Amino acid sequence: METYRASDAKREFGELLLKSQSGPVSVTRNGKPVAVVLSETEYQSLKLNALRAALTEGEQSGFEQGLSADGVKAIARQRLQK
Structure with missing residues (x-):
């Protein structure tokens, strides 16, 4: 599973959405997992x-x-x- 830092996820939100279409994407804050973005x-x-x-x-x-x-x-x- 690909991982984005929260700041990167915010800045690259469009890219994160595209990547979530091919598999879940983890989002971390301060090195700790806080969310997973996945396709509908x-x-x-x-x-x-x-x-x-x-x-x-x-x-x-x-x-x-x-x-x-x-x-x-x-x-x-x-x-x-x-």
């Missing part, structure tokens, strides 16, 4: 994977409690909206 596509993929994992876990848990798949999904949607 990568961000949406991470969100989708997290949602899938939560649904799978919820379905397994919900079935143990006697909930239907639709009931589990409704609960997951409510939690995502919060």
